[in-house]
Amino acid sequence: MGYALSVQAFNSLLAELGGRYKIYAPKVFQGKGRVAGSALVAYGEVGELAEIAFDRKTAFSPKEIIFPVNQTMFYFTKEEFKENVPDERGVLIFLRACDINGIERLDTIFLQNGPYRDVYYERLRRKVKFFLMDCHPGWESCFCVSLGSNRTENYAVYVRRENNEVFCRVKDQELAGLFEKYGRAADVEPRFVEKNEVQVKVPGEVGVDVFEHRLWQEYTARCSACGRCTVSCPTCTCFTIQDLFYQDNAECGERRRVWASCMIDGFTDMAGGVALRANHGDRLRYKTLHKIYDFKKRFGVPMCVGCGRCDDVCPEYISFSKCINKLGEILGR
Amino acid sequence: MNANPYLPVRAKILEVVRQTEQIATFQIESPGLNPVPGQFLEVSIPKVGECPLSISDFDSDYIELTVRKVGKVTGALNALRKGDHLFIRGPYGNGFPLEKLAGRHVVMVLGGIGLVPVKSIVNRYYQNGGVKRLDLLVGFRTPREVIFQEELARWQEKFNVVITVDQGEPDWPGRVGLVSELVKEVAGQERAVAIVVGPPAMIRAAAEELLKSRVAKEDIWVSLERRMSCGIGKCGHCKISDQYVCLDGPVFNYRQVEKLVD
Ligand SMILES: Cc1cc2nc3c(=O)[nH]c(=O)nc-3n(C[C@H](O)[C@H](O)[C@H](O)COP(=O)(O)OP(=O)(O)OC[C@H]3O[C@@H](n4cnc5c(N)ncnc54)[C@H](O)[C@@H]3O)c2cc1C
Ligand code: SF4
Numbered sequence: 001m002g003y004a005l006s007v008q009a010f011n012s013l014l015a016e017l018g019g020r021y022k023i024y025a026p027k028v029f030q031g032k033g034r035v036a037g038s039a040l041v042a043y044g045e046v047g048e049l050a051e052i053a054f055d056r057k058t059a060f061s062p063k064e065i066i067f068p069v070n071q072t073m074f075y076f077t078k079e080e081f082k083e084n085v086p087d088e089r090g091v092l093i094f095l096r097a098c099d100i101n102g103i104e105r106l107d108t109i110f111l112q113n114g115p116y117r118d119v120y121y122e123r124l125r126r127k128v129k130f131f132l133m134d135c136h137p138g139w140e141s142c143f144c145v146s147l148g149s150n151r152t153e154n155y156a157v158y159v160r161r162e163n164n165e166v167f168c169r170v171k172d173q174e175l176a177g178l179f180e181k182y183g184r185a186a187d188v189e190p191r192f193v194e195k196n197e198v199q200v201k202v203p204g205e206v207g208v209d210v211f212e213h214r215l216w217q218e219y220t221a222r223c224s225a226c227g228r229c230t231v232s233c234p235t236c237t238c239f240t241i242q243d244l245f246y247q248d249n250a251e252c253g254e255r256r257r258v259w260a261s262c263m264i265d266g267f268t269d270m271a272g273g274v275a276l277r278a279n280h281g282d283r284l285r286y287k288t289l290h291k292i293y294d295f296k297k298r299f300g301v302p303m304c305v306g307c308g309r310c311d312d313v314c315p316e317y318i319s320f321s322k323c324i325n326k327l328g329e330i331l332g333r
Numbered sequence: 334m335n336a337n338p339y340l341p342v343r344a345k346i347l348e349v350v351r352q353t354e355q356i357a358t359f360q361i362e363s364p365g366l367n368p369v370p371g372q373f374l375e376v377s378i379p380k381v382g383e384c385p386l387s388i389s390d391f392d393s394d395y396i397e398l399t400v401r402k403v404g405k406v407t408g409a410l411n412a413l414r415k416g417d418h419l420f421i422r423g424p425y426g427n428g429f430p431l432e433k434l435a436g437r438h439v440v441m442v443l444g445g446i447g448l449v450p451v452k453s454i455v456n457r458y459y460q461n462g463g464v465k466r467l468d469l470l471v472g473f474r475t476p477r478e479v480i481f482q483e484e485l486a487r488w489q490e491k492f493n494v495v496i497t498v499d500q501g502e503p504d505w506p507g508r509v510g511l512v513s514e515l516v517k518e519v520a521g522q523e524r525a526v527a528i529v530v531g532p533p534a535m536i537r538a539a540a541e542e543l544l545k546s547r548v549a550k551e552d553i554w555v556s557l558e559r560r561m562s563c564g565i566g567k568c569g570h571c572k573i574s575d576q577y578v579c580l581d582g583p584v585f586n587y588r589q590v591e592k593l594v595d
């Protein structure tokens with residue numbers, strides 16, 4: 001069903017939802033940017049429409065809402081393990097089609113890869129409803145269309161802001177009553193980005209010979225292995241499990257997981273000094289092939305959703321879409 | 334499988350056997366685990382950490398682990414004694430395809446601690462037979478690093494066991510040199526099937542020698558070791574190409590291995 005709501009009505013609706021849900025959306029954090037005095041656009045909790053940055057792209061994806069950077073798995077007391085169970089409130093996330101596709105990639109790894117389901121992810125994930133944000137016309141580093149992640153049907157509510165009205169299409173029956181209460185019926189169809197400035201050609205088959213190509217040496221000279229590209233990526237899921245004990249009571253502690261990155265030193269270190277991919281370019285090769293080839297081979301869809309965040313955040317101005325296209329050219333030859 | 338796969342269970346250490354200064358074998362009470370040889374456990378000590386360890390042997394009510402002290406967790410494990418507890422989850426991974434070895438001439442090429450994941454297989458062949466011939470080629474760095482000395486001596490009765498070290502010592506009676514160099518002495522006469530476990534460079538050299546001795550790629554099985562954290566296909570550390578060593582391995586056929594690039 002479609003609805004039109006005034007800004008005021010939408011705010012009332014958000015306020016009512018706020019009792020039952022934590023609401024996350026792209027938000028501008030003044031003075032938190034990379035350059036002194038600049039703003040950071042990132043996910044944060046919001047209470048009203050004006051806080052939602054409809055016209056900005058976040059530097060970091062919404063994944064940390066359901067896959068926190070740092071997550072306690074369980075606590076150790078002297079003789080037992082106590083699991084960390086999240087609070088009861090639901091979660092609403094305002095996000096674009098690329099990021100919904102991105103979360104589907106996380107679902108694939110955490111819930112489908114192998115016989116075990118990741119309970120920590122699942123507990124947070126099943127509380128989430130997606131509020132699909134209208135995306136138009138996209139940004140200069142985006143290439144979602146080439147990867148088919150410009151669209152989605154997987155949402156509870158689609159939201160488009162136009163002047164002083166908010167147009168919504170509601171799929172989620174649980175929420176329909178609220179929209180009925182605050183809005184008037186209207187014809188609303190989601191629209192999606194149909195063309196990006198940047199296009200990529202994803203190679204179909206990759207031979208072993210690609211691994212030694214000169215391309216990667218060039219990237220070794222440029223990439224500083226800072227890992228920002230993987231931190232910003234909506235589809236990176238790697239983590240490392242660590243134990244710690246508390247300073248004030250060494251008998252108690254916790255097991256936790258923290259984000260890890262294939263771009264950063266130590267990811268593959270093994271006993272006996274064996275470390276794979278010492279060259280930074282080889283790490284970029286590993287990441288690139290995972291994003292556009294390995295994942296697809298295993299699960300049928302590319303991992304990368306073309307959000308372009310890795311390009312936006314790279315301090316060395318390495319463009320991932322250019323990297324994909326260079327690889328495509330090499331393989332085409 | 335609704336339970337939390339990350340929650341380990343407590344298990345009591347029944348016996349500790351010192352193998353070398355760095356390596357010890359632990360027999361752990363753990364009924365009903367029924368692993369496949371070649372599978373591994375995630376073993377942990379709360380507040381220290383967790384690490385993957387191969388099951389070196391097992392019975393219906395115990396599991397045996399053989400641990401080399403290299404760092405935090407393995408160091409803390411090394412200090413444990415009979416009656417202490419540790420924590421385990423698993424078994425994980427695929428294990429060796431034993432049906433492919435049945436009745437065949439089997440060549441095992443093992444580097445040091447690479448002996449660990451195959452020990453239970455050799456013990457079963459020793460007790461019950463099941464293969465036509467077994468050549469066990471084991472390489473250690475030095476004579477002091479030889480593990481499972483008793484077992485190796487016992488296995489000599491029934492199998493061709495050749496032990497070599499990289500660096501000999503004056504009273505070392507065995508061979509000196511790379512274990513991969515021994516392959517041509519045993520493989521080749523008849524269609525053999527091979528198992529290779531060891532560090533990456535050793536695996537490469539051994540596979541090359543096996544192929545030279547006309548062992549078919551399909552008949553070479555390799556157990557890979559990669560950095561692991563979760564053991565269940567989530568953390569990403571062990572991924573090579575489209576394969577997860579913790580889920581799809583650690584045992585791979587050589588046909589697959591040759592297509593995997595780190
Ligand atoms: C499937 C599998 C089976 C294994 N079986 C055995 C076994 O039967 N016996 C045995 O002694 N060891 C085995 N290992 C290796 C063992 O897991 C590592 O030695 C152990 O994780 C090191 O942990 P630590 O906390 O003691 O070392 P850390 O303090 O974490 O580090 C010490 C050194 O070990 C390296 N290391 C850390 N984690 C790993 C890891 N997961 N794998 C390899 N190296 C690592 C570090 O890079 C460093 O060089 C196996 C590994 C795998 C993947
Ligand atoms: S690899 Fe880059 S473009 Fe692709 S999903 Fe990750 S951050 Fe977005």
Ligand code: SF4
Binds near residue numbers: 224225313314316318
């Ligand atoms: S590609 Fe850029 S962002 Fe990624 S690790 Fe290299 S320098 Fe950092």
Ligand code: FES
Binds near residue numbers: 560564567572
């Ligand atoms: S060890 Fe975590 S994915 Fe394999």
